[in-house]
Amino acid sequence: MSKQNISGRNPVLEILKSDKEIEKIYILKGDLKGSIKKILGMARDKRIVIQQVDRNKLESLSGGESHQGVVAVVSEYEYSQIEDMLELARTRGEEPFLVILDEIEDPYNLGSIIRSSECAGVHGIIIPKRRSASVNSTVYKSSAGAVEHMLVSKVTNISNTIEDLKKKGLWIYGADMDGEDYHFRTNLGGSIGLVIGSEGKGISRLVKEKCDLLVKIPLKGKISSLNASNASSILIYEVVRQRHES
Numbered sequence: 001m002s003k004q005n006i007s008g009r010n011p012v013l014e015i016l017k018s019d020k021e022i023e024k025i026y027i028l029k030g031d032l033k034g035s036i037k038k039i040l041g042m043a044r045d046k047r048i049v050i051q052q053v054d055r056n057k058l059e060s061l062s063g064g065e066s067h068q069g070v071v072a073v074v075s076e077y078e079y080s081q082i083e084d085m086l087e088l089a090r091t092r093g094e095e096p097f098l099v100i101l102d103e104i105e106d107p108y109n110l111g112s113i114i115r116s117s118e119c120a121g122v123h124g125i126i127i128p129k130r131r132s133a134s135v136n137s138t139v140y141k142s143s144a145g146a147v148e149h150m151l152v153s154k155v156t157n158i159s160n161t162i163e164d165l166k167k168k169g170l171w172i173y174g175a176d177m178d179g180e181d182y183h184f185r186t187n188l189g190g191s192i193g194l195v196i197g198s199e200g201k202g203i204s205r206l207v208k209e210k211c212d213l214l215v216k217i218p219l220k221g222k223i224s225s226l227n228a229s230n231a232s233s234i235l236i237y238e239v240v241r242q243r244h245e246s
Helices: 009-017 035-045 055-061 082-092 107-120 137-142 158-167 205-210 228-245
Strands: 003-007 022-028 049-053 070-075 097-101 124-128 152-155 171-175 192-196 213-216
Touching (some): 009 035, 009 070, 009 137, 022 035, 055 070, 082 097, 082 124, 082 152, 097 107, 097 158, 097 228, 107 124, 107 137, 107 228, 152 158, 158 192, 158 205, 192 228
Parallel strands (some): 022 049, 097 124, 097 192, 124 152, 171 192, 171 213
Antiparallel strands (some): 022 070
16 A cells, blocks of 8 residues: 655644554654654554654655654545445434535645534535545645545546435535625525535536536625635535524
8 A cells, every 4th residue: 555644743643543554653853842742652552663863854754844843654545435425424413514626726725625624524525536636745734634534535527426416415506706695695504515616717617507506705805706715614614504503
Protein backbone atom coordinates (compact mmCIF):
# COMPACT_ATOMS: atom_id res chain seq x y z
CA MET A 1 0.00 0.00 0.00
CA SER A 2 1.34 3.44 -0.91
CA LYS A 3 2.20 5.92 1.82
CA GLN A 4 1.87 9.65 2.36
CA ASN A 5 3.39 12.09 4.81
CA ILE A 6 1.07 14.12 7.05
CA SER A 7 2.55 17.15 8.76
CA GLY A 8 1.29 19.36 11.59
CA ARG A 9 0.24 18.74 15.17
CA ASN A 10 -3.55 18.74 14.81
CA PRO A 11 -3.61 16.50 11.71
CA VAL A 12 -1.25 14.00 13.37
CA LEU A 13 -3.31 14.03 16.58
CA GLU A 14 -6.50 13.32 14.63
CA ILE A 15 -4.82 10.45 12.79
CA LEU A 16 -3.71 9.00 16.13
CA LYS A 17 -7.32 9.13 17.35
CA SER A 18 -8.45 7.15 14.29
CA ASP A 19 -7.83 3.56 13.26
CA LYS A 20 -5.54 4.59 10.42
CA GLU A 21 -2.30 2.67 10.05
CA ILE A 22 0.70 4.83 10.99
CA GLU A 23 4.07 3.50 9.94
CA LYS A 24 6.27 6.02 11.73
CA ILE A 25 6.26 9.44 13.37
CA TYR A 26 9.14 11.88 13.02
CA ILE A 27 9.62 14.46 15.78
CA LEU A 28 11.90 17.50 15.83
CA LYS A 29 14.84 16.86 18.16
CA GLY A 30 14.40 18.53 21.53
CA ASP A 31 10.82 19.69 20.86
CA LEU A 32 8.99 17.53 23.39
CA LYS A 33 6.61 20.05 24.93
CA GLY A 34 2.90 20.84 24.65
CA SER A 35 0.89 18.87 22.11
CA ILE A 36 4.06 17.10 20.94
CA LYS A 37 4.16 15.44 24.35
CA LYS A 38 0.56 14.28 23.84
CA ILE A 39 1.44 12.93 20.38
CA LEU A 40 4.38 11.00 21.82
CA GLY A 41 2.21 9.48 24.56
CA MET A 42 -0.50 8.36 22.13
CA ALA A 43 2.09 7.00 19.68
CA ARG A 44 3.81 4.97 22.42
CA ASP A 45 0.46 3.57 23.54
CA LYS A 46 -0.11 2.39 19.98
CA ARG A 47 3.47 1.07 19.72
CA ILE A 48 4.23 3.34 16.76
CA VAL A 49 7.90 3.88 15.87
CA ILE A 50 9.06 7.40 16.83
CA GLN A 51 12.23 8.98 15.49
CA GLN A 52 13.71 12.33 16.50
CA VAL A 53 15.27 14.16 13.54
CA ASP A 54 16.64 17.58 12.67
CA ARG A 55 14.68 20.41 11.04
CA ASN A 56 16.08 19.75 7.56
CA LYS A 57 14.78 16.17 7.63
CA LEU A 58 11.30 17.32 8.70
CA GLU A 59 11.19 20.00 6.02
CA SER A 60 12.13 17.39 3.43
CA LEU A 61 9.42 15.00 4.68
CA SER A 62 6.77 17.72 4.74
CA GLY A 63 7.53 18.92 1.23
CA GLY A 64 8.13 22.46 2.46
CA GLU A 65 4.79 22.72 4.30
CA SER A 66 4.62 23.94 7.88
CA HIS A 67 5.24 20.82 9.96
CA GLN A 68 5.13 22.25 13.53
CA GLY A 69 7.80 19.76 14.56
CA VAL A 70 6.02 16.54 13.56
CA VAL A 71 5.42 14.41 10.45
CA ALA A 72 3.59 11.06 10.35
CA VAL A 73 4.03 8.46 7.60
CA VAL A 74 0.62 6.87 6.99
CA SER A 75 -1.20 4.72 4.48
CA GLU A 76 -2.98 6.55 1.65
CA TYR A 77 -6.46 7.90 2.37
CA GLU A 78 -9.19 5.34 1.66
CA TYR A 79 -12.16 6.71 -0.24
CA SER A 80 -15.67 5.52 0.60
CA GLN A 81 -18.73 4.48 -1.38
CA ILE A 82 -21.85 6.66 -1.43
CA GLU A 83 -23.79 3.77 0.08
CA ASP A 84 -21.47 4.02 3.12
CA MET A 85 -22.65 7.61 3.60
CA LEU A 86 -26.32 6.68 3.34
CA GLU A 87 -25.75 3.83 5.78
CA LEU A 88 -24.07 6.25 8.20
CA ALA A 89 -27.18 8.44 8.09
CA ARG A 90 -29.38 5.40 8.77
CA THR A 91 -27.16 4.36 11.67
CA ARG A 92 -27.47 7.83 13.20
CA GLY A 93 -31.22 7.87 12.64
CA GLU A 94 -30.89 10.97 10.45
CA GLU A 95 -31.97 11.96 6.97
CA PRO A 96 -28.99 11.94 4.58
CA PHE A 97 -27.05 15.17 4.18
CA LEU A 98 -24.33 15.04 1.51
CA VAL A 99 -22.07 17.75 0.11
CA ILE A 100 -21.28 17.46 -3.60
CA LEU A 101 -18.26 19.39 -4.89
CA ASP A 102 -18.16 20.23 -8.59
CA GLU A 103 -14.48 20.59 -9.54
CA ILE A 104 -13.04 22.18 -6.39
CA GLU A 105 -9.37 22.24 -7.42
CA ASP A 106 -7.79 24.07 -4.48
CA PRO A 107 -6.79 21.55 -1.77
CA TYR A 108 -7.02 24.28 0.88
CA ASN A 109 -10.65 24.88 -0.06
CA LEU A 110 -11.34 21.14 -0.07
CA GLY A 111 -9.78 20.80 3.38
CA SER A 112 -11.78 23.73 4.75
CA ILE A 113 -15.03 22.32 3.35
CA ILE A 114 -14.26 18.93 4.87
CA ARG A 115 -13.61 20.57 8.24
CA SER A 116 -16.91 22.51 8.19
CA SER A 117 -18.78 19.43 6.99
CA GLU A 118 -17.36 17.21 9.71
CA CYS A 119 -18.17 19.76 12.42
CA ALA A 120 -21.74 20.07 11.10
CA GLY A 121 -22.41 16.33 10.98
CA VAL A 122 -22.52 15.97 7.19
CA HIS A 123 -22.65 12.27 6.28
CA GLY A 124 -20.29 12.44 3.32
CA ILE A 125 -18.61 14.48 0.60
CA ILE A 126 -18.62 13.58 -3.08
CA ILE A 127 -15.90 14.76 -5.47
CA PRO A 128 -15.20 13.97 -9.15
CA LYS A 129 -12.24 11.81 -10.15
CA ARG A 130 -11.07 14.41 -12.68
CA ARG A 131 -10.49 18.16 -12.38
CA SER A 132 -10.67 18.09 -8.60
CA ALA A 133 -8.34 18.24 -5.64
CA SER A 134 -7.80 14.85 -3.99
CA VAL A 135 -7.22 14.07 -0.35
CA ASN A 136 -3.51 14.77 0.19
CA SER A 137 -1.26 16.15 2.92
CA THR A 138 -2.44 19.74 2.22
CA VAL A 139 -6.07 18.65 2.65
CA TYR A 140 -5.18 16.89 5.90
CA LYS A 141 -3.53 20.07 7.13
CA SER A 142 -6.24 22.53 6.05
CA SER A 143 -8.97 20.29 7.47
CA ALA A 144 -7.09 20.14 10.81
CA GLY A 145 -7.28 16.36 10.53
CA ALA A 146 -11.09 16.32 10.11
CA VAL A 147 -10.68 14.34 6.88
CA GLU A 148 -9.87 11.30 9.01
CA HIS A 149 -13.42 11.42 10.37
CA MET A 150 -15.23 12.24 7.11
CA LEU A 151 -16.38 9.87 4.37
CA VAL A 152 -15.25 11.09 0.94
CA SER A 153 -16.26 9.42 -2.31
CA LYS A 154 -14.69 9.88 -5.75
CA VAL A 155 -17.11 9.46 -8.65
CA THR A 156 -16.64 9.37 -12.42
CA ASN A 157 -19.56 11.64 -13.26
CA ILE A 158 -21.17 14.16 -10.89
CA SER A 159 -24.30 14.57 -13.05
CA ASN A 160 -24.99 10.83 -13.12
CA THR A 161 -24.34 10.61 -9.38
CA ILE A 162 -26.90 13.36 -8.74
CA GLU A 163 -29.45 11.42 -10.81
CA ASP A 164 -28.80 8.31 -8.71
CA LEU A 165 -29.15 10.28 -5.46
CA LYS A 166 -32.46 11.76 -6.62
CA LYS A 167 -33.74 8.24 -7.25
CA LYS A 168 -32.80 7.43 -3.65
CA GLY A 169 -34.99 10.28 -2.42
CA LEU A 170 -32.48 13.12 -2.00
CA TRP A 171 -33.42 16.66 -3.03
CA ILE A 172 -30.47 18.40 -4.69
CA TYR A 173 -29.75 22.09 -4.04
CA GLY A 174 -27.10 24.01 -5.96
CA ALA A 175 -25.32 27.13 -4.73
CA ASP A 176 -25.50 29.74 -7.49
CA MET A 177 -25.40 33.56 -7.67
CA ASP A 178 -28.50 33.45 -9.89
CA GLY A 179 -30.41 31.15 -7.55
CA GLU A 180 -34.18 31.33 -7.31
CA ASP A 181 -34.20 32.52 -3.70
CA TYR A 182 -31.94 33.17 -0.72
CA HIS A 183 -30.72 30.18 1.27
CA PHE A 184 -32.42 31.31 4.47
CA ARG A 185 -35.80 31.58 2.73
CA THR A 186 -35.51 28.10 1.22
CA ASN A 187 -36.72 24.93 2.91
CA LEU A 188 -33.53 22.86 3.20
CA GLY A 189 -35.08 20.07 5.23
CA GLY A 190 -35.29 16.38 4.47
CA SER A 191 -32.77 14.22 2.65
CA ILE A 192 -30.54 16.56 0.68
CA GLY A 193 -27.43 16.96 -1.41
CA LEU A 194 -25.80 20.40 -1.46
CA VAL A 195 -23.79 21.21 -4.60
CA ILE A 196 -20.89 23.67 -4.39
CA GLY A 197 -19.20 24.81 -7.60
CA SER A 198 -15.57 25.48 -8.44
CA GLU A 199 -13.66 28.54 -7.26
CA GLY A 200 -13.74 30.32 -10.61
CA LYS A 201 -16.61 28.94 -12.70
CA GLY A 202 -19.16 27.90 -10.12
CA ILE A 203 -21.40 24.91 -10.87
CA SER A 204 -21.02 23.58 -14.41
CA ARG A 205 -24.01 23.87 -16.73
CA LEU A 206 -24.76 20.14 -16.88
CA VAL A 207 -24.62 19.77 -13.10
CA LYS A 208 -26.72 22.90 -12.62
CA GLU A 209 -29.42 21.42 -14.84
CA LYS A 210 -29.57 18.34 -12.62
CA CYS A 211 -30.22 20.36 -9.44
CA ASP A 212 -33.80 20.50 -8.16
CA LEU A 213 -33.33 24.08 -6.97
CA LEU A 214 -30.65 26.77 -7.06
CA VAL A 215 -30.16 28.93 -3.97
CA LYS A 216 -28.13 32.11 -3.47
CA ILE A 217 -26.38 33.89 -0.62
CA PRO A 218 -27.00 37.65 -0.33
CA LEU A 219 -23.95 39.71 -1.31
CA LYS A 220 -23.97 43.39 -0.31
CA GLY A 221 -20.39 44.40 -1.12
CA LYS A 222 -18.51 45.11 -4.33
CA ILE A 223 -17.09 41.58 -4.65
CA SER A 224 -19.44 39.40 -6.68
CA SER A 225 -18.81 36.03 -5.04
CA LEU A 226 -17.64 34.25 -1.90
CA ASN A 227 -14.76 31.81 -1.58
CA ALA A 228 -16.10 28.26 -2.16
CA SER A 229 -15.28 27.12 1.37
CA ASN A 230 -16.94 30.19 2.94
CA ALA A 231 -20.07 29.75 0.83
CA SER A 232 -20.27 26.07 1.70
CA SER A 233 -19.97 26.80 5.44
CA ILE A 234 -22.84 29.30 5.29
CA LEU A 235 -25.09 26.86 3.45
CA ILE A 236 -24.10 23.81 5.49
CA TYR A 237 -24.94 25.57 8.73
CA GLU A 238 -28.22 26.85 7.35
CA VAL A 239 -29.16 23.20 6.86
CA VAL A 240 -28.07 22.49 10.43
CA ARG A 241 -30.11 25.44 11.74
CA GLN A 242 -33.25 24.33 9.95
CA ARG A 243 -32.85 20.75 11.15
CA HIS A 244 -32.52 21.90 14.74
CA GLU A 245 -35.60 24.08 14.46
CA SER A 246 -37.78 21.45 12.79
